[in-house]
Amino acid sequence: MITGGCLCGAVRYQSGGQPLVGLRCYCRDCQRASGSTGVPVMIVDKKQFKVTGKTGISAVTGGSGRKAIRHFRPDCGSLLFGTPEVAPEIVTIYVGSLDDPSIFKPAFAQFTRTVPPGTSVAICRNLKPGPHPPDSQAERYPTRIREMIAR
Numbered sequence: 032m033i034t035g036g037c038l039c040g041a042v043r044y045q046s047g048g049q050p051l052v053g054l055r056c057y058c059r060d061c062q063r064a065s066g067s068t069g070v071p072v073m074i075v076d077k078k079q080f081k082v083t084g085k086t087g088i089s090a091v092t093g094g095s096g097r098k099a100i101r102h103f104r105p106d107c108g109s110l111l112f113g114t115p116e117v118a119p120e121i122v123t124i125y126v127g128s129l130d131d132p133s134i135f136k137p138a139f140a141q142f143t144r145t146v147p148p149g150t151s152v153a154i155c156r157n158l159k160p161g162p163h164p165p166d167s168q169a170e171r172y173p174t175r176i177r178e179m180i181a182r
């Protein structure tokens with residue numbers, strides 16, 4: 032069972048089954064939302080995902096033209112997970128909110144053109160070297176995720 036929650040403990044979530052895929056997102060929206068250089072994300076099946084406690088919602092139109100919905104806890108400010116409109120069957124858990132972040136195994140990075148100078152994308156063990164999707168392929172995001180999940 033995958034479990035996690037916010038800093039103050041008011042929101043808890045759990046997900047059955049195995050993570051579908053892990054990635055690191057360096058898009059500008061994730062950078063701004065998190066105040067960081069990028070966000071590690073673990074994707075799980077929405078049907079198996081349950082939340083207790085109330086989250087705030089930030090809905091921003093992403094590169095696909097659809098809303099990227101980020102859930103956070105207003106009291107403590109923790110960014111918790113996302114429910115992207117382009118891929119309604121998944122939940123994107125932000126890895127820092129997991130009870131055990133060591134279960135995160137990133138398979139690829141995306142939007143690497145906007146990695147700030149001095150930031151190493153290789154800080155992730157298990158991150159496969161090789162070509163990363165250019166920003167122009169942002170609209171392929173759900174397709175790419177589904178390809179990864181199918182493997």
Ligand SMILES: [Zn+2]
Pocket residue numbers: 056057058059060061062
């Ligand atoms: Zn992003």
